Amino acid sequence: MTHLTQIDAATMARLLGPAAAIDVLADVLRAGLDPEEGPARTSVRVPAGELLLMPAAFGPYAGVKIAGVAPANPAAGLPRITGSYLLLDGANLRPLALLDGAALTELRTPAVSALAVRHLTPTGKPLRLVLFGTGPQAYGHLEAVLAVRQVAEAIVVGRNQIGARALAGYARTLGVLARTGTPDDVAKADLVVCCTTAREPLFDGALVAPGATVVAVGSHEPDAREVDSTLVARSEVYVEARGAALREAGDLLVPTAEGTIEEDHIVAGIADLVTGRRTPTTERPRFFKSVGMAWEDLAVAGALYEAALAAP
Structure with a gap:
């Protein structure tokens, strides 16, 4: 199995701050990404709440976020938003990294x-x-x-x-x-x-x-x-x-x-x-x-992956 770079919430906070994430989003829009072309979010009702599937592809990467929205979680001391992000090579769709989806959402939104x-x-x-x-x-x-x-x-x-x-x-x-x-x-x-x-x-x-x-x-x-x-x-x-x-x-x-x-x-x-x-x-x-939108997750996930590779 291909080795996946794992990027957890603590690593994410160390690799990319708010200012850098803002610039990443601006850069992909200036590079020609058209948000109107993004696929619609898939939403599935489940007993605990809602499962969301958010795929996207642009430039060197593709990826998909699987997010959960569980309204009862906070009362149990658990996060309301859960999930993972799978980053893929855009040219061959080979998995590259697995990121904490909730932390990614907390950064990109x-x-x-x-x-x-x-x-x-x-x-x-x-x-x-x-x-x-x-x-x-x-x-x-x-x-x-x-x-x-x-x-x-x-x-x-x-x-x-x-x-x-x-x-x-x-x-x-x-x-x-x-x-x-x-x-x-x-x-x-x-x-x-x-x-x-x-x-x-x-x-x-x-x-x-x-x-x-x-x-x-x-x-x-x-x-x-x-x-x-x-x-x-x-x-x-x-x-x-x-x-x-x-x-x-x-x-x-x-x-x-x-x-x-x-x-x-x-x-x-x-x-x-x-x-x-x-x-x-x-x-x-x-x-x-x-x-x-899924393009936002993809842009920030790609930048986090590149930062992780460059980190000592």
């Missing part, structure tokens, strides 16, 4: 968000950040945002106050003024990041200031959403890929079903932002909705 933040927020001033969520994705998003922007203040909003205080405390160890807050804090935010398991809107979208940016990553289900129809209707909407968003993004599909917006309300994809084909043009709120 914030990197995608931060790449959007880099293009949707102003560069001239430190941002006031409101962060919804207290789990691994919330920590990852804090670190990724700090890789692309200065943060004047981070306000953590969570159902679990102990968790919210812990994340605010962690932000302070990174040199950020931080506290816990409430959903109404979005009114004074420059950037709102939602990474929760919520199925209903987290805040009143009318409160978000013109020119502010909102990022939502918590759901890839058509009937679940973190933001309301009011915000979506007010906003310039950006996505990873139109096809994926119109299949899976409840934040957009629910207001479309209500008749609040049309499908053409989506302004552009992230590739348009990265390549300069599109720039934000108004003082309306900017809303970036991410559902997570």
Whole structure:
């Protein structure tokens, strides 16, 4: 059997930080990867929750992530997201590496968000950040945002106050003024990041200031959403890929079903932002909705594999 390079979560953290992961994603988009061409995610309901199959191929690599979403796990002290990533040689599909799939997701999802933040927020001033969520994705998003922007203040909003205080405390160890807050804090935010398991809107979208940016990553289900129809209707909407968003993004599909917006309300994809084909043009709120796509896992997994080979 071919020897597989094993890359666990601790190794991953050592090999590739948030800033490098963001650049990896930007590089593959500039190299011509088209997110619209990515295959649809396969989702299978199982007794413990959901199994996801996410294949992709580009450049020198192919690969597939098998991820599990087990809603009951946190109550048992286990991670909600599980899984593995198998990286293959793109030319012959020979297995090259096996990576911790949950850790890969925790690295690539914030990197995608931060790449959007880099293009949707102003560069001239430190941002006031409101962060919804207290789990691994919330920590990852804090670190990724700090890789692309200065943060004047981070306000953590969570159902679990102990968790919210812990994340605010962690932000302070990174040199950020931080506290816990409430959903109404979005009114004074420059950037709102939602990474929760919520199925209903987290805040009143009318409160978000013109020119502010909102990022939502918590759901890839058509009937679940973190933001309301009011915000979506007010906003310039950006996505990873139109096809994926119109299949899976409840934040957009629910207001479309209500008749609040049309499908053409989506302004552009992230590739348009990265390549300069599109720039934000108004003082309306900017809303970036991410559902997570296989090309993102592939790009970051390939970079991790190359870093592992180069490591002493």
